[in-house]
Amino acid sequence: MSDSPREIEALIETLxxxxxxxxRSARRAVLHLLRKRGALMLPLADALRLVAETARDCLACGNVSTSEICPICSNPERATGELCVVEDVADLWAMERAGGFRGRYHVLGGTLSALDAIGPDELRIPQLLRRVREEGITEVILALNATVDGQTTAHYIAEALAGTGATLTSLAQGVPIGGELDYLDDGTITAALRARRRF
Amino acid sequence: MSDSPREIEALIETLxxxxxxxxRSARRAVLHLLRKRGALMLPLADALRLVAETARDCLACGNVSTSEICPICSNPERATGELCVVEDVADLWAMERAGGFRGRYHVLGGTLSALDAIGPDELRIPQLLRRVREEGITEVILALNATVDGQTTAHYIAEALAGTGATLTSLAQGVPIGGELDYLDDGTITAALRARRRF
Incomplete structure (x- = not known):
């Protein structure tokens, strides 16, 4: 649309x-925003700027935070000695949504990858080893993705933590709650069969 | 997520x-924005603020604009004497996307509605009548939606414009390009049959 105001076209393209x-949906969103300039468009601009200017990595765990130490790390009720290792912040958020974990996290910032030349020092693995030694961690839960890189990383961390005295666990693999066998991939079914338990 | 930074939760809720x-998708969008703070998050905040502060109704046609007169109305190549009447800016954008119209628009800002007590003076109908008289309009194309309120509004405008000398037309109704009869509603098929043309 050449005859459209430049500023509005730029907003649509950014969105x-x-x-x-x-x-198409960006265009629809901008129309909606234009109808609610004061109630939605300006608050959204302010919220974006505020987060962009204050968001940072938590110095302790690598979670996204607006303070030096994130709310999870600074919550004394969560100093349970359990440390959950995740690849990235999205995984941490997924764990928090599930709501079953009351310990603290360690965000690696990715996985080891020979192809992309990502070694332990490119991730927050040295910091993890230091935390396990210094913070009285009793259990390290490896909540890494069930991918080749995720599992390679898990094995590397397991070796590096051998001898620290912390128990190492990983998330169980099996049939998802509500899952139907007919729709599951073969790998999951095989893993669930191997990890079968007494009924 | 009680242990999530307040500012980030507020951003997710607004988005x-x-x-x-x-x-769920707002959360995913915020994770993406957090990864691209400088390249996407701040530009988006700025683009939103700029549009929120400069967007206004074009004084001539009611289109959204960042100047007193919108780029379409101020484009001399579009002063063709053809005026396309639409309900709202979304419809104007749809017409512009289609790209077949090179005249100018008039945005009513809604449709007449007895139920919602919306009369001609709540819409930009008086301005339309004035424009048709004063701007040398030769054809008024009623591109209103094929709804009861849309067609009521079209009939009202047709009566109000009787005697101005401007030709009144409306968008053709029929089978959409690429449309299959089997999937079309009965009303459209009947309208297409009634408006059939020699092959």
């Missing part, structure tokens, strides 16, 4: 770069 | 109010 929004 | 985004 269309968000995951889950394409040019 | 989730956009059409097409729910809480």
């Amino acid at each position: 269309a770069r968000l995951p889950g929004l394409g040019p | 989730a109010r956009l059409p097409g985004l729910g809480p």
Whole structure:
């Protein structure tokens, strides 16, 4: 649309770069925002700027935070001695949504990858080893993705933590709650069969 | 997530109010924005603020604009004497995307509605009548939606414009390009049959 105001076209193009929004839905979102300039458009601009200017990595765990230490690490009720190791912040958020874990986290920032030349020092693995030694961690839960890189990373961490006295565990693999066998991949079914338990 | 930074939760909630985004996709969008703070998050905040502060209704046609007169109205190549009447800016954008129209627009801002007590003076109908008289309009194209309120509004405008000398037309109704009869509603098929043309 050449006869469209430049500023509005620029906003649509920027918004269309968000995951889950394409040019069409970005256009629809901008129309909605234009109708609610004061109630939605300005608050959204302010919220984005505030987060962009204050968001940082938690110095302790690598979670995204607006303070030096994130709310999870600074919550004394969560100093349980359990440390959950995740690849990235999205995984931490998924664990928190599930709500079953009351310990603290350690965000690696990725996985080891020979192809992409990502070694332990590119991730927060040295910090993890230091935390396990210094913070009285009794259990390290490896909540890494069930991918080749995720599992390679898990094995590397397991070796590096041998001898620290911390128990190492990983998330169980099996049939998802509500899952139907007919729709599951073969790998999951095989893993669930191997890890079968007495009924 | 009680242990999540307040500012980030507020951003997710605000973003989730956009059409097409729910809480889950808003969360995913915020993770993406956090990874691209400088390249995407701040530019988006700035683009939103700029549009929120400069967007206004074009004084001539009611289109959204960042100047007193919108780029379409101020484009001399579009002063063709053809005026396309649409309900809202979304419809104007749809017409512009289609790209077949090179005249100018008039945005009513809604449709007449007895139920919602919306009369001609709540819409930009008086301005339309004035424009048709004063701007040398030769054809008024009624591109209103094929709804009861849309067609009521079209009939009202047609009566009000009787005697101005301007030709009144409306968008053709029929089978959409690429449309299959089997999937079309009965009303459209009947309208297409009634408006059949020699092959």
